[in-house]
Amino acid sequence: MRPSRIIPWLAALALAGAAAHADIPKRVVSVNLCTDQLAMLVAGPGQLVSVTPLAANPRTSAMAEEAAAIPVNHARAEEVYLLKPDLVIAGRFTDRATVDMLRRLGIRVEEFAPAYALSDVPDRLTRIGALLGQEARAAELVDRFNAQLAELSSSTQDRPQAALYYANGYTSGDASLAGQILRAAGFDNVATGMGYGAIGALPLELLAMADPDVVVTGNPYPGASRSEAIMDHPVVTALKRGRVTGTVTDRNWVCGTPYVLQAVEDLVALRRAVEAGQ
Amino acid sequence: MTRLMASLSLAVAALFVLSLLVGPASIAPLDSLAGLFGGGDGPVAMVMREIRLPRAILAAMIGASLGLAGAAMQGYLRNPLAEPGLIGVSGSAALGAVIAIQTGLSASFALGLPLMALAGALGGVLLVLALAGPRGGSLVLILAGIAISAMAGALTQLVLNLSQNPFAVNEIVFWMMGSLADRSMTHLWLALPFTLLGWVLLASLGRGLDALTLGEDAAEAMGIHLSRLRLVLILGTACVVGAGTAVAGAIGFVGLVVPHLLRPWVGAQPSRLLWASALGGAAMLLAADLAVRLVLPERDLKLGVLTALVGAPLFLHLIYKTRREMP
Numbered sequence: 001m002r003p004s005r006i007i008p009w010l011a012a013l014a015l016a017g018a019a020a021h022a023d024i025p026k027r028v029v030s031v032n033l034c035t036d037q038l039a040m041l042v043a044g045p046g047q048l049v050s051v052t053p054l055a056a057n058p059r060t061s062a063m064a065e066e067a068a069a070i071p072v073n074h075a076r077a078e079e080v081y082l083l084k085p086d087l088v089i090a091g092r093f094t095d096r097a098t099v100d101m102l103r104r105l106g107i108r109v110e111e112f113a114p115a116y117a118l119s120d121v122p123d124r125l126t127r128i129g130a131l132l133g134q135e136a137r138a139a140e141l142v143d144r145f146n147a148q149l150a151e152l153s154s155s156t157q158d159r160p161q162a163a164l165y166y167a168n169g170y171t172s173g174d175a176s177l178a179g180q181i182l183r184a185a186g187f188d189n190v191a192t193g194m195g196y197g198a199i200g201a202l203p204l205e206l207l208a209m210a211d212p213d214v215v216v217t218g219n220p221y222p223g224a225s226r227s228e229a230i231m232d233h234p235v236v237t238a239l240k241r242g243r244v245t246g247t248v249t250d251r252n253w254v255c256g257t258p259y260v261l262q263a264v265e266d267l268v269a270l271r272r273a274v275e276a277g278q
Numbered sequence: 279m280t281r282l283m284a285s286l287s288l289a290v291a292a293l294f295v296l297s298l299l300v301g302p303a304s305i306a307p308l309d310s311l312a313g314l315f316g317g318g319d320g321p322v323a324m325v326m327r328e329i330r331l332p333r334a335i336l337a338a339m340i341g342a343s344l345g346l347a348g349a350a351m352q353g354y355l356r357n358p359l360a361e362p363g364l365i366g367v368s369g370s371a372a373l374g375a376v377i378a379i380q381t382g383l384s385a386s387f388a389l390g391l392p393l394m395a396l397a398g399a400l401g402g403v404l405l406v407l408a409l410a411g412p413r414g415g416s417l418v419l420i421l422a423g424i425a426i427s428a429m430a431g432a433l434t435q436l437v438l439n440l441s442q443n444p445f446a447v448n449e450i451v452f453w454m455m456g457s458l459a460d461r462s463m464t465h466l467w468l469a470l471p472f473t474l475l476g477w478v479l480l481a482s483l484g485r486g487l488d489a490l491t492l493g494e495d496a497a498e499a500m501g502i503h504l505s506r507l508r509l510v511l512i513l514g515t516a517c518v519v520g521a522g523t524a525v526a527g528a529i530g531f532v533g534l535v536v537p538h539l540l541r542p543w544v545g546a547q548p549s550r551l552l553w554a555s556a557l558g559g560a561a562m563l564l565a566a567d568l569a570v571r572l573v574l575p576e577r578d579l580k581l582g583v584l585t586a587l588v589g590a591p592l593f594l595h596l597i598y599k600t601r602r603e604m605p
Contacts, residue, residue, distance in 0.1 A: 208303070208321050222442055226379060
């Protein structure tokens with residue numbers, strides 16, 4: 001084929017490609033910590049124009065460094081509208097008034113439910129990939145996630161008893177992401193035995209009576225609070241004394257991103273330490 | 279008289295024991311007593327000694343403080359509406375406590391929390407007495423109380439909203455309504471010295487308050503130093519309310535309801551009302567704390583919700599009575 005004939009043919013191909021990708025959003029704004037990180041994982045250069053300030057906070061976000069380069073928004077309808085997005089990605093629990101307002105203004109808003117299980121992670125990745133037109137990148141991340149998870153969750157006979165204990169005396173059962181992280185790392189959750197599904201308040205008395213092998217507590221935020229003081233209660237201190245203890249690092253535990261594997265890995269190391277101590 | 283004392287003491291003792299036996303962990307009564315008094319450090323002993331015992335002692339102690347402070351203030355101002363919660367003393371103490379926690383003072387210095395709450399309470403009492411004047415007319419007293427409560431409440435919320443801690447905002451409810459959930463012996467030791475000091479100061483007011491019922495001139499003639507009486511009242515109230523609020527939040531209405539109910543039983547004599555209200559307050563708060571554990575055990579219902587449900591109708595009744603008496 002002569003070059004002069006190839007050029008219009010290529011041009012036609014490019015046009016067809018452009019038509020197929022006409023709905024690929026060029027200006028994506030994320031207004032939720034978890035969608036921030038999902039979007040940063042798959043977005044093409046310049047495609048993601050704004051994330052929330054939480055995404056740049058190393059305490060809450062596993063991708064704080066990446067987020068530092070992206071302008072922030074505070075999930076208010078007015079500022080999001082002024083960013084002229086062609087797609088807004090939000091969490092299921094993003095303020096209804098904000099989401100409704102953006103939709104009234106004719107902006108496409110896609111909502112993501114929080115992850116409640118490790119199996120939700122590939123699901124969320126695939127969806128964000130499809131939305132942002134980055135299917136290949138998402139598929140690659142999914143494959144890598146599945147392989148690493150399979151590697152980490154090798155079966156173990158001896159499953160130590162663990163309890164998750166956060167601010168205000170809350171705990172998580174198996175029907176939550178945190179509970180699933182605990183299970184995948186080879187622990188049995190005492191809260192599940194007590195009938196806790198997702199998240200709920202675990203009275204200190206019941207924690208003391210359960211007497212778990214390991215107490216995994218939350219990591220206090222700066223600026224003291226009464227809510228977090230419960231993790232220094234003499235009973236919790238006594239349960240931790242002379243035992244291996246773990247910490248919930250929020251950045252790896254809160255969102256259903258591949259970074260949950262880091263949390264699983266930390267807990268597997270914890271379980272090894274428990275086994276070594278016995 | 280002695281019968282009243284005996285029955286109130288009995289009620290406090292019974293409620294105290296009941297408080298030790300009620301909790302989310304179902305432990306048989308005999309086992310729990312064995313855990314409390316026997317040796318060992320198993321889970322039952324830990325639950326009894328580190329969770330239920332401090333809770334029961336704090337309920338009795340703070341209830342007694344609030345009853346005593348209410349009776350003393352009502353005696354001094356000769357006004358049945360004077361009550362630490364209603365006139366903003368508890369709110370000011372909560373503000374002091376919140377500032378101590380948010381500035382990190384309570385973490386760096388153990389007594390920082392009760393001392394700041396005491397300072398807050400002191401500010402509240404001084405403001406109320408300055409605004410309401412020595413005679414404390416009902417209208418002025420209530421207006422002053424509303425102003426101080428609103429200001430202290432707003433500043434407390436402002437401090438918590440400005441905090442960089444994500445949990446701080448949710449704690450507004452605790453500081454406004456009070457709770458004894460998950461308190462420990464540490465909290466008891468923090469509050470105890472100031473509370474005891476406050477009790478001694480307030481209990482010493484009996485003779486002066488009795489004399490004051492005859493009017494200020496008559497009391498002066500009987501050798502009562504009114505300015506000294508006033509100072510002791512201010513310090514005593516600040517000590518007990520500050521210490522109580524620092525560890526359990528602002529619990530309202532106990533100081534209003536208890537003296538009101540017991541006044542007829544002591545022949546309206548302020549000195550006798552003091553100790554009777556202390557016992558009655560202890561019984562009321564122990565009962566309220568039992569109720570929050572029995573009614574909605576999973577929800578951490580706040581103490582102030584229950585005391586307000588009992589106290590608010592009584593308060594309306596008092597206003598109605600006061601209005602009828604006004605010209």
